[in-house]
Amino acid sequence: MKQHQFKILTQSRPEVMERVLRVVRHRGFALQGCQMESKSDSKQLQITLTVASERPAHLLFSQLDKLVDVTHVEARELAQAAAPQSLQIRA
Amino acid sequence: MNGAQYIVNALHQQGVSQVFGYPGGAIMPVYDALYDGGIPHQLCRHEQGAAMAAIGYARASGQVGVCIATSGPGATNLITGLADALLDSVPVVAITGQVGRDFIGTDAFQEIDVLGLSLACTKHSFLVQDPAELGQVLAEAFRIAQEGRPGPVLVDVPKDIQMMAAEPTAPVHLVSQCPEPEAADLASARALLAQAGKPVLYVGGGVVLADAVDELRAFASQTGLPSVTTLKGIGTLDPHCPQFLGMLGMHGSKAANLAVQECDLLLVVGARFDDRVTGKLDTFAPHAKVIHLDIDAAELGKRRTPEVALAGDLKTLLPALAQPLTIADWQAHCAAMARDFAWDYAHPGDAIYAPALLRHLSDALPEQAVVTCDVGQHQMWVAQHMRFAHPSQHISSSGLGTMGFGLPAAVGAKLARPEDEVVLVSGDGSFMMNVQELGTLKRAQLPVKMVLLDNQRLGMVRQWQELFFDGRFSETLLTDNPDFVALAAAFGIAGETIHRKEEVAPAIARMLACPGAYLLHVAICPEENVWPLVPPGAANQQMLEAKA
Numbered sequence: 001m002k003q004h005q006f007k008i009l010t011q012s013r014p015e016v017m018e019r020v021l022r023v024v025r026h027r028g029f030a031l032q033g034c035q036m037e038s039k040s041d042s043k044q045l046q047i048t049l050t051v052a053s054e055r056p057a058h059l060l061f062s063q064l065d066k067l068v069d070v071t072h073v074e075a076r077e078l079a080q081a082a083a084p085q086s087l088q089i090r091a
Numbered sequence: 092m093n094g095a096q097y098i099v100n101a102l103h104q105q106g107v108s109q110v111f112g113y114p115g116g117a118i119m120p121v122y123d124a125l126y127d128g129g130i131p132h133q134l135c136r137h138e139q140g141a142a143m144a145a146i147g148y149a150r151a152s153g154q155v156g157v158c159i160a161t162s163g164p165g166a167t168n169l170i171t172g173l174a175d176a177l178l179d180s181v182p183v184v185a186i187t188g189q190v191g192r193d194f195i196g197t198d199a200f201q202e203i204d205v206l207g208l209s210l211a212c213t214k215h216s217f218l219v220q221d222p223a224e225l226g227q228v229l230a231e232a233f234r235i236a237q238e239g240r241p242g243p244v245l246v247d248v249p250k251d252i253q254m255m256a257a258e259p260t261a262p263v264h265l266v267s268q269c270p271e272p273e274a275a276d277l278a279s280a281r282a283l284l285a286q287a288g289k290p291v292l293y294v295g296g297g298v299v300l301a302d303a304v305d306e307l308r309a310f311a312s313q314t315g316l317p318s319v320t321t322l323k324g325i326g327t328l329d330p331h332c333p334q335f336l337g338m339l340g341m342h343g344s345k346a347a348n349l350a351v352q353e354c355d356l357l358l359v360v361g362a363r364f365d366d367r368v369t370g371k372l373d374t375f376a377p378h379a380k381v382i383h384l385d386i387d388a389a390e391l392g393k394r395r396t397p398e399v400a401l402a403g404d405l406k407t408l409l410p411a412l413a414q415p416l417t418i419a420d421w422q423a424h425c426a427a428m429a430r431d432f433a434w435d436y437a438h439p440g441d442a443i444y445a446p447a448l449l450r451h452l453s454d455a456l457p458e459q460a461v462v463t464c465d466v467g468q469h470q471m472w473v474a475q476h477m478r479f480a481h482p483s484q485h486i487s488s489s490g491l492g493t494m495g496f497g498l499p500a501a502v503g504a505k506l507a508r509p510e511d512e513v514v515l516v517s518g519d520g521s522f523m524m525n526v527q528e529l530g531t532l533k534r535a536q537l538p539v540k541m542v543l544l545d546n547q548r549l550g551m552v553r554q555w556q557e558l559f560f561d562g563r564f565s566e567t568l569l570t571d572n573p574d575f576v577a578l579a580a581a582f583g584i585a586g587e588t589i590h591r592k593e594e595v596a597p598a599i600a601r602m603l604a605c606p607g608a609y610l611l612h613v614a615i616c617p618e619e620n621v622w623p624l625v626p627p628g629a630a631n632q633q634m635l636e637a638k639a
Contacts, residue, residue, distance in 0.1 A: 015206055015218075022210050062389035068215040068235055 095120035097257035104262035115161025118188030120253035136527040140499040142172020147503025163201030176243035178490025191251035214242030230263035287356035296323025297361020299482035317425035326479035346428035364394035374630035453477035465497035465521030495524025586610030
């Protein structure tokens, strides 16, 4: 099972953590770590998730990326890789 | 102007000309605003009916469907409809009343966390927290519902915001953005297509959502590709075209499934490798390279890794890939399969054979007729045996497979297309799931024709019990069905029951000649199954077929 770290920038909405975590669970990724902080302008949140799954990270990446409140996603493989691989996209 | 009047005005500004709903306590200000007119409202007899009528309206018209419900049970009753719209990518905006902001989180009367409930069954959702947000939120809701891959959006509006003063504002229309593929990927796709010896075009519901039916038909004509469709793709291709092989998948045509299993290139257009299409995924199109076109990048590589993925607007992607191909031998082979494995309507005995009835109905209907379905055996028979000139004429709950969908969807379709014949094809199980919408037909005096195929069973489940559960028919016997013709008559709807083949043609003629709604109740054999069938866990060439 591979571990990945996702850094997610979102609009600051009261329900946005629920949206993100629901997608993580439903798409077959186990949450292993979670950090959330409000950016200085209070209009955005920076969420950092560590997840594990047998499924490839791009499946979660693309589902998170299409959430309306999400403005930026980066994904990085954490374990069992010779060199870190990253995906990123800007909405 | 108060918030509720603002909402009605904003709907008008968005071009909404029909809404569906059911009033209740927390949405009363909006219904008070609707009382002054401006937008026709169709009262349905259950909020689930309102949501599905909005879907039928949207799918028949290509416009956004709008449904309205109150808080608590009104909103929870919408949920199945919203989930249906999500799975079938239907642009729907649902507006729900919520208890006043001071009551949210107090377990107030008819309070439920609708925003929380919406997360898994909508494309997006809003809880309006400030009357000043209303204009922007409603504009965002309509943009999101239609943008890219369409879907349902819910706007939950607390009652106090509906009653507060709201300043009229200019119409807000937000511009959508669309991804564009890399030129190198387009060139790779063109090259793969040119090199293929046995290519197949696999078409899904994304084509009609992209309003790209004309572009697809031009592409199919220019390339001459043998083509198959998903359930939602039915109608995108001309059913009379010699290269069209029919629906693929679990109940697909033999020619469609064999062609896909044999092909060396699969060009996937607005489809998503649904499990009902692929059968056992690692055996699906085993020799094929894949080019996948879709507006939703999340579908690219989700179930099958393509050689080339093109995220973008099908209206521009298809013309960019069009080219004449040299595949005459492959075309001839596919056309021969289509002829050799054509449907056979010969059926012994006097009992009505549902596939033959549906083919007769299809031939008897005007070219622009709209057919809505429920879910089960009759739904697959419609997909197999009826022909559609455009995908907006075949409205079938495909992704969610929602029994009870057909009748309210027919209500919405008829209000969207009053000049066109609208026919519901249902089964005795599905019909009872939203039978209260007969009251909506009566209320609106909608001349919807209903063909009810009655085998006194939950037929598809019964079929699976016969084939895969050792004939243990658990809870699928419906011999205690009501008298359906009498039930229709209670709503002032004419009808009749037929039992024998020779009654089919005159009964369909009487139904279509009736100026009002009509129920044609058709008794069919309980043991009739849908063939072919790809068993669960099998490859698509391993179809079970009817015993000779």
